[in-house]
Amino acid sequence: MSDGDFDIHYVARLARLALSPEEERTLGAQLGNILGYIAKLKEVDVTGVEPMAHAVPLVNVTRPDEAGPSLSNEAALQNAPAKAGGLFVVPKIVE
Amino acid sequence: MPHRLTISALSEKLSRREVSAREVTQACLDRVSSVDGQVKAFLSVDAADALAQADAADRALAEGAGSSRPLLGVPIAIKDVISVQGHPLNCASRILGGYRAPYDATVIERLRAAGAVIFGRLNMDEFAMGSSTENSAFFTTRNPWDPARIPGGSSGGSAAAVAADEAVATLGSDTGGSIRQPAALCGCVGLKPTYGRVSRYGLVAFASSLDQIGPFTKDVRDAARLLTAISGHDRRDSTSVPTPVPDYEKGLLGGDLRGLRLGIAREFMVGGLDPEVKTAVDAAVRQLQGLGAEIVEVSLPHTEYAVAVYYIVATAEASANLARFDGVRYCARVEGADPIQMYERTRGTGFGPEVKRRIILGTYVLSSGYYDAYYLRAQKVRTLIQRDFNAAFEKVDAIVTPTTPTAAFRAGEKTSDPLQMYLSDIYTISCNLAGIPGISLPCGFTSNPKLPIGLQLLGKPFGEESLLRIAHAYEQSTPWHKARPPL
Numbered sequence: 011m012s013d014g015d016f017d018i019h020y021v022a023r024l025a026r027l028a029l030s031p032e033e034e035r036t037l038g039a040q041l042g043n044i045l046g047y048i049a050k051l052k053e054v055d056v057t058g059v060e061p062m063a064h065a066v067p068l069v070n071v072t073r074p075d076e077a078g079p080s081l082s083n084e085a086a087l088q089n090a091p092a093k094a095g096g097l098f099v100v101p102k103i104v105e
Numbered sequence: 106m107p108h109r110l111t112i113s114a115l116s117e118k119l120s121r122r123e124v125s126a127r128e129v130t131q132a133c134l135d136r137v138s139s140v141d142g143q144v145k146a147f148l149s150v151d152a153a154d155a156l157a158q159a160d161a162a163d164r165a166l167a168e169g170a171g172s173s174r175p176l177l178g179v180p181i182a183i184k185d186v187i188s189v190q191g192h193p194l195n196c197a198s199r200i201l202g203g204y205r206a207p208y209d210a211t212v213i214e215r216l217r218a219a220g221a222v223i224f225g226r227l228n229m230d231e232f233a234m235g236s237s238t239e240n241s242a243f244f245t246t247r248n249p250w251d252p253a254r255i256p257g258g259s260s261g262g263s264a265a266a267v268a269a270d271e272a273v274a275t276l277g278s279d280t281g282g283s284i285r286q287p288a289a290l291c292g293c294v295g296l297k298p299t300y301g302r303v304s305r306y307g308l309v310a311f312a313s314s315l316d317q318i319g320p321f322t323k324d325v326r327d328a329a330r331l332l333t334a335i336s337g338h339d340r341r342d343s344t345s346v347p348t349p350v351p352d353y354e355k356g357l358l359g360g361d362l363r364g365l366r367l368g369i370a371r372e373f374m375v376g377g378l379d380p381e382v383k384t385a386v387d388a389a390v391r392q393l394q395g396l397g398a399e400i401v402e403v404s405l406p407h408t409e410y411a412v413a414v415y416y417i418v419a420t421a422e423a424s425a426n427l428a429r430f431d432g433v434r435y436c437a438r439v440e441g442a443d444p445i446q447m448y449e450r451t452r453g454t455g456f457g458p459e460v461k462r463r464i465i466l467g468t469y470v471l472s473s474g475y476y477d478a479y480y481l482r483a484q485k486v487r488t489l490i491q492r493d494f495n496a497a498f499e500k501v502d503a504i505v506t507p508t509t510p511t512a513a514f515r516a517g518e519k520t521s522d523p524l525q526m527y528l529s530d531i532y533t534i535s536c537n538l539a540g541i542p543g544i545s546l547p548c549g550f551t552s553n554p555k556l557p558i559g560l561q562l563l564g565k566p567f568g569e570e571s572l573l574r575i576a577h578a579y580e581q582s583t584p585w586h587k588a589r590p591p592l
Contacts, residue, residue, distance in 0.1 A: 018465065025424060025468040026431065026445065027461060028453030037462055040523050044466065047524055048413040048479070054486050061484030062491060064314035064344065065300045065540020065566070071343040085207040091438035098433055101444050 016045060108132040109270045109589075112179050112327040119178045120171035126162035126178030129273070130155050130222050133180045137225070137271050140592050145246045146256075146266040148185055148226040149193055155180065155224035162220055170220070175330055177220030182272035184263050185226040186233055187318065188307035189213050196309050197241040198231045200455025202436030210307020211342065212276060212318050212335045219334040227262030227275060231457045232427065233283055233311045235259050236529050239520050240459040247516075248291060249590035250556050254513040257287030260321070264291035267321045268557075269592055274331055275321045280312050281415050282508075282533025284319045285545035289508035289559020292547045292588065294328045294576070295321050299566050300540035301346035303332075304339030312422035313344075315415075315537040324586050325546060325577040329353035332569060348567050356570040357577040363397035365575065368501035372408040373532055379511040385549035385558040386507045389579065393505065396578050403497040403504060407489045411535040412527055414490065417470050417483035418538070424467030430455065462523060491539040498565045503575055506532050508545040508559030532561060542569050546576050547585035557585075 018038040022029045029037065083096050092099035107115060107129040118124045134152050141147050162178035171177050183189055186196050188206035190213075195201045209217070216223060230240035238246040238261030246261040248254040249269040256265040260277030264287035267275050277284045279297035288295025296319045303318045310316060320331035333354060338347040369390060374383065394400050432438035432451030439454050441447035456464070470479035497504060509532060519526040536543040541563055548560035560579070564572040580586050 016469065021465050021469045021472065024472060025464050026428075026448040026452055027456070027464060028449040029461070030453075033458075033461070037458070037465060040462060041466055041469075044416065044524055044527075045469075048416055048483075051410060051413050051417075051479075051482050051486055054407070054410060054482075054489065056482060056485040056489070059485040059488050061481055062488040063484060065491065065538075066344050066346060067566075068301075068344070068346060073340055081207055088207055089204045089436050090434060091202075091432060091436055100433055101441065101447055103444055 016042060106132065108136050108273065110273065111323045112176065112273055112330055115179060115273055116171065116175065116177070119166055122166065126159040126166065126222060127156060129178065130159035130180045130224070133224070133272055140269050141271060143247060143252055143592070144249055144265050144269045144271065145244050146227055146262040146269065146271060147182070148195065148197065148228050148243060150225045151192065155222055158222045162222060165220065174220035176216060176334055178222060179220070179273050180222045180224055181216060182225035182227055182263070182266050182275045183213070183223060184229055184260050184275070184277045186229060186278055186309045187212060187276060189223055193226055194309070196232045197229045197243055198455065198457065198460070199242045200430050200435070200437050200452070204436045208307065211304035211339045213307065215335050225272065227266055229262055230259035231460050232309070233259040233278055233280055234423070234459050234463055236282070236286060236526050237519070238262065239516065240457060242457050245516055248513045249592055250292065251513065251554050253515055254556070255290070255516050257290035257513065259283040261287045263321045264288050264293055264295065267291070267293045267323060268590055270589070274323070274327055276318055277321055278308055278316055278318050279537065280315045280419060281537050282530040284321065285508050285533050285543055285559070285561060286530060288321055288545040290513040290557065292557030292590070293321055293323060294325055294544065294546045294586070295319065296328045296332060296544045297536065297542060298332060298336065298569060299542045301344055302336050302542070302567065302569065304342040304345045306339055306341040310426040312419040313426060314422060315419060325573055325580045326354060326357060328544065329357060329573045351570055353570060353573050356574055358574055360578045360582055361397055362393060362575060362578050365571070366399045366401050366501045367393055367575070368401050368403035368497055368504040370403055370405045370408070370497070370504055370506060372405050373506040377510045378507060381551045382507050382509070382511060382558050386560060389548040389560045390505055392582060393575070393579055396582060398575070401501050403501055405493040405497060405535065407486060407493050408535060410486050411490055411538060412531055414483045414486045414538060415534045416466065416527060417479050418487060420463040420467030421471050421480050422467070424464045424471065427460070427464055459523070487538050490535050494539045494541060502571050503568070504563040506561045506563065508532060508561040512551045512556035512558055536563050541566055542572055544572050544576050546580055548583070549585060550588070
């Protein structure tokens with residue numbers, strides 16, 4: 011759990027987050043500090059311990075596959091930054 | 106002064122027609138006008154909409170519907186992370202722009218069915234990430250007991266509004282203490298239900314395996330009534346659990362705690378615990394003993410790892426949940442040459458520093474080469490934390506702790522050091538990791554300045570009935586819940 015190779019520029023790219031050079035410096039230093047703190051988990055012996063994803067005593071929750079009422083197209087698009095023809099408009103993806 | 110009443114006292118007056126829903130709603134709106142310039146709990150209030158609901162409640166009251174609708178005519182304000190149809194929903198962030206919720210959250214549907222008047226959007230830390238409301242993109246809420254101090258967070262507006270009598274009750278959400286910590290710092294009652302007790306449909310997700318919606322109220326009876334109203338299975342939330350919902354208010358049995366065993370966790374009573382907080386909690390434990398409870402020492406040996414586990418699990422889940430704010434669907438968009446640049450610019454402009462910090466951390470702990478060392482290991486330690494609680498609950502009915510290590514801190518005191526801010530949640534975080542219920546209620550004040558101190562009770566999964574019974578017995582034998590800030 012070394013944080014020596016923490017590359018904030020690379021991680022910000024993965025997170026699709028534009029950061030200014032100043033933000034990269036500040037966040038980088040703060041995150042180095044936080045990673046140093048969470049490295050204390052190395053102390054814990056987790057041999058044979060199952061990971062826990064959530065605390066709900068339920069598995070494979072399903073409901074009958076039946077169509078029911080849902081948001082109208084108009085309501086679903088009411089907050090869209092750009093829309094046309096009942097669809098969200100996005101910048102061109104394929105040349 | 107009907108806005109100062111508890112839900113139970115107000116309901117009686119409404120049923121007897123001694124006060125109308127319009128009068129109490131107007132009294133809350135007037136109170137917001139007169140004190141919220143100082144408290145800054147509300148991001149917005151739609152007065153006309155609130156009064157229209159109040160008039161509808163008055164018509165129902167005139168027809169005698171008060172006995173079947175336990176919140177009929179009661180004004181309840183909502184944290185800005187829960188969808189109320191047609192109202193703004195910003196999560197105290199810039200990235201949602203002019204977003205208005207297209208539907209009601211399940212908890213809102215349930216409050217409406219019970220007759221509540223839903224009003225106001227309450228300030229919070231952006232996307233519920235923080236412990237002080239200083240991460241709100243709009244402004245910092247102030248502690249009604251001392252405006253130089255923070256109200257706690259992330260549901261700081263929800264706590265401050267109740268403490269300042271701006272609402273009869275409020276809803277908040279709790280991912281690592283965001284209901285209990287501000288309730289403690291503002292001197293009201295705050296309850297985080299068992300994970301799965303309350304539907305999360307219509308709650309904007311921060312960390313899906315930890316988030317729960319819960320009530321802020323002026324006393325424990327009101328918390329019981331509000332919890333009964335919002336609990337229960339919801340087919341639209343696959344993590345809501347179909348365990349029957351008791352009438353929690355009927356479970357409040359009076360002041361006798363004989364036969365109950367309460368645990369004191371030795372790991373919680375050390376470290377940075379403020380001496381005045383410790384003194385108040387020790388006195389509360391003696392009070393509970395005096396009411397007949399047996400006090401037993403228990404051990405939660407993995408407590409010291411809870412904050413580290415939380416800041417891996419919660420940020421990992423947040424980095425995935427907040428991926429949806431990319432400029433395509435939710436109002437704010439900063440154009441770019443291609444979709445990737447649009448995402449990066451929209452998110453870089455729209456999110457504040459704490460949200461960015463957590464998205465980066467969460468992305469890192471999930472990234473290739475680090476997943477096993479951070480995320481998987483944290484999930485395993487989470488199992489050990491849950492096992493600690495399971496073992497403790499074989500010996501005791503509930504665990505008694507301080508809610509926070511100190512009373513409210515000063516605005517600005519911890520903003521430059523995120524890690525110190527995270528460590529202020531040390532007593533509340535493990536409850537969310539284990540998925541158990543927790544309640545905070547007033548147990549005293551610091552001397553100078555006079556600031557509220559919170560007592561936390563942690564219970565077994567779906568053990569809210571016992572928690573509320575213990576909290577109620579304690580509350581009714583002490584004066585703390587009756588104190589009001591000097592506003």
